[in-house]
Amino acid sequence: MSRLGWRGCLLRMLALSMLAGWAFADDRMSAAQGASGDDVARLQALLEAQQRKIESLEQQVLAANAQQEEAARVEAMRQQIREILSEEEFRESLMPAVLQAGYDKGFFIRSSDDKFLLKIGFLGQFRFTHYGTSRSNRYLNPGLQRDDRTGFDFQRARINFKGHAFSEDLTYFFELRTDAANAYDAILSWAYVDYRFADEFHFRVGKFKSASTRANTTAHQNLQMISRPMVDGVFGLGFNAGVRFWGQLFDKRVDWFLDVTNSLSNGENFGAGTTITNDMPTRTGGTLDGNPALAFRLVWHALGENGAADFASQADVEFHESPALDIGFHYAFNDDYGDVATTRIPFPLPRPFRTGGFGLTTTNGCQINQWGLDTHFKYMGFSAIGEYIIRTVDPRRAGRMPFAPWWLATGQGDTTAQHGAYLQCGYFLPIPGLEKKLEAVARVGGISTLANEQEGVWEYGAGLNYYIEGNNVKLMADFFRVYEAPISSSYKSLANVNDDALVFRVQLQLAF
Numbered sequence: 001m002s003r004l005g006w007r008g009c010l011l012r013m014l015a016l017s018m019l020a021g022w023a024f025a026d027d028r029m030s031a032a033q034g035a036s037g038d039d040v041a042r043l044q045a046l047l048e049a050q051q052r053k054i055e056s057l058e059q060q061v062l063a064a065n066a067q068q069e070e071a072a073r074v075e076a077m078r079q080q081i082r083e084i085l086s087e088e089e090f091r092e093s094l095m096p097a098v099l100q101a102g103y104d105k106g107f108f109i110r111s112s113d114d115k116f117l118l119k120i121g122f123l124g125q126f127r128f129t130h131y132g133t134s135r136s137n138r139y140l141n142p143g144l145q146r147d148d149r150t151g152f153d154f155q156r157a158r159i160n161f162k163g164h165a166f167s168e169d170l171t172y173f174f175e176l177r178t179d180a181a182n183a184y185d186a187i188l189s190w191a192y193v194d195y196r197f198a199d200e201f202h203f204r205v206g207k208f209k210s211a212s213t214r215a216n217t218t219a220h221q222n223l224q225m226i227s228r229p230m231v232d233g234v235f236g237l238g239f240n241a242g243v244r245f246w247g248q249l250f251d252k253r254v255d256w257f258l259d260v261t262n263s264l265s266n267g268e269n270f271g272a273g274t275t276i277t278n279d280m281p282t283r284t285g286g287t288l289d290g291n292p293a294l295a296f297r298l299v300w301h302a303l304g305e306n307g308a309a310d311f312a313s314q315a316d317v318e319f320h321e322s323p324a325l326d327i328g329f330h331y332a333f334n335d336d337y338g339d340v341a342t343t344r345i346p347f348p349l350p351r352p353f354r355t356g357g358f359g360l361t362t363t364n365g366c367q368i369n370q371w372g373l374d375t376h377f378k379y380m381g382f383s384a385i386g387e388y389i390i391r392t393v394d395p396r397r398a399g400r401m402p403f404a405p406w407w408l409a410t411g412q413g414d415t416t417a418q419h420g421a422y423l424q425c426g427y428f429l430p431i432p433g434l435e436k437k438l439e440a441v442a443r444v445g446g447i448s449t450l451a452n453e454q455e456g457v458w459e460y461g462a463g464l465n466y467y468i469e470g471n472n473v474k475l476m477a478d479f480f481r482v483y484e485a486p487i488s489s490s491y492k493s494l495a496n497v498n499d500d501a502l503v504f505r506v507q508l509q510l511a512f
Contacts, residue, residue: 106512108163117163123221125156127180127507129493134500146499153180155491155507156220160190169196181490189239199252204244210264211244211257211297212237212330214374214387215422221511222313222471224383224426224441225478227492230459231420231445234346234487235370235389237295237332238265252307259295263339264332264368266487293334300327304378314385315426315439316378317470326376333370335396336363343368345393345418346486346497347410348449357498358449358457358486365397365404381428381436390419420447422459439465441478447486457484472511479504 100110106119133146160175175190192206209217215228216236228236242261249256304310304324311326336342342362349357372389397404398413407413422445429438441463448456463478481502485494493503 103512106162115167116165117168119162121160121162122510122512123156123158123160124154124510125220125507127153127155127226127505129153130504131493131495132502132504133495146496149495154184155180157184158189170194171196179491192244198247200247200249202244202246204246205242207239207241208244208259210237210240210259210261210293210295210332212295212332212370213372213389214326214328214376214385217297218314219312221509222315224314224424224439224465225443225461225463225480226476226505226507229422229424229443229445230457230482230485230487230492230494231387231389231422231447233266233489233492233494234418234447235372235391235420236266237343240264240293242292248307253301255297255299255301255308257295257297259293261293261295263289263336264293264295264334264343264363266344266489289335289337289339291335291337293332295330295332297328297330299329301325302327310378311376313471314376314383314424315441315465315467315471316381316383316428317436317467318378319381319428319436320378321380324378326374328372328374328376330372330374331370333368334363335367336365337396338364344487345391345406346447346449347406358484359409360487360497361405361409363393363406365395365402366406367394367396368392369394381439383426385424386422388419388421390417392417416449418447418449421445426465437467439467441465443480449486457482457486471509474509476507476509477505 100108100112102108104119106121108117108119110117128151130148130150132148156177156179158175158177158179160173162171162173164171171194173190173192173194174188176186177189178184178186188207190206190208192204192208194202194204196202211217213232213236215232216238218228240259240261240263242259244257244259246255246257248254299308301307301310302325303322304320304326305322310318310320310324334343342364344360345363345368346358346360349359368391370389370391372387374387375385377384392415393406394415395404395407395413398407410416422443424441424443426439426441428436429440431438443459443461445459446456459480459482461478461480463476465477466475468474479502480493482494483500485497485499485501488494488497493505494501
């Protein structure tokens with residue numbers, strides 16, 4: 001009974017019941033009519049057939065039980081193998097780690113145990129620029145003129161290395177650039193190591209972009225126009241060396257960043273300064289002061305399902321079927337008492353210069369405070385970005401040596417405010433066959449220095465983008481007009497302070 005199980009017993013009981021029924025019926029018939037030899041033979045044949053069926057069913061039951069016992073033995077063996085392989089030393093001796101390689105948003109090399117990963121990425125932007133400028137410029141000496149310029153540049157040529165080591169919680173990122181703006185000299189721009197204690201708290205050390213404007217913290221390959229806005233050239237904070245504390249709160253709906261760095265610089269400037277160097281003649285011409293700079297940024301992913309990933313790209317390349325909305329805030333502080341990697345700030349030229357026009361100086365000897373609000377919206381191929389930033393400049397070295405360059409240039413010893421804003425929109429044109437390929441963009445922005453006689457400037461721009469392979473391969477064309485450029489920046493195609501320029505650009509981008 002142990003081998004047949006309950007199903008065998010049940011079959012035997014059914015067979016005995018049927019035989020008992022037939023025997024009872026046969027007795028009744030014999031008693032009433034008398035049994036014949038044919039009836040007995042027929043009953044014997046039926047009994048033999050039923051016996052064969054019972055034996056066949058017994059074989060099936062035995063086979064099913066054997067399969068169950070085999071499955072149990074296999075599962076027990078699998079469990080034993082799992083326990084053996086869970087011992088790291090034995091596993092490595094039996095199956096030494098091997099490397100895996102391939103492509104996944106970058107070429108990668110990975111160890112089979114996933115403890116180490118190296119990804120190699122590339123960004124190339126080949127650009128044609130026509131820079132048309134007014135021949136008269138209030139910033140120049142009388143009689144001098146500006147000339148137009150036209151030509152090709154490999155504006156950005158960069159290679160990066162990223163991945164994790166020993167654990168997926170310990171990540172790293174390094175980037176080398178050989179850009180046209182730096183005469184194609186190789187420069188280390190990014191270099192940091194990041195450790196994740198939890199989603200809510202990470203710790204990063206190295207050289208990275210300070211948490212500031214939304215435009216400045218968006219990757220170059222994910223921009224809608226060929227360069228960031230003029231406003232970001234003034235208020236965007238650049239690459240600095242230090243530490244960052246950051247994390248993602250409330251199921252990754254809120255991101256926070258706190259940077260403590262040596263100094264603050266503009267836009268894509270990446271001089272981080274060095275601690276040990278020869279003495280300089282004056283503190284305002286030194287390398288690093290003893291005052292760390294602070295930058296804080298908070299971002300709320302108010303709408304959308306993927307948090308920060310929804311806003312990695314300025315354009316709505318994902319074509320969100322439901323609205324996605326980001327709201328951000330940033331604050332920056334620096335008491336600059338001799339940093340070499342300093343923030344460049346514009347100021348309105350005072351008399352005896354002609355009214356109007358900008359000069360450009362540094363924050364050495366000044367304390368700066370900067371606040372900014374920004375938002376980003378996406379829906380069905382439409383995107384809109386807006387930012388407002390205000391900065392106060394307080395010359396702490398006004399009237400006492402070493403003099404603050406700001407005070408020497410403006411004569412102002414009180415606190416001055418500068419502010420700026422821009423609005424940028426994009427939309428994928430509903431052209432049959434090109435619905436997710438062709439995007440029209442437009443931008444308007446302005447800056448006011450609120451100093452002396454208050455000088456202001458406007459920027460207007462528009463463009464057309466063709467997304468061949470999303471942001472990885474795209475062809476971009478745009479133009480913008482700026483009146484009296486408040487700052488110079490090769491990356492933003494602003495050649496000289498105060499240039500009244502009309503700029504046309506075409507750029508092919510490849511990124512992987």
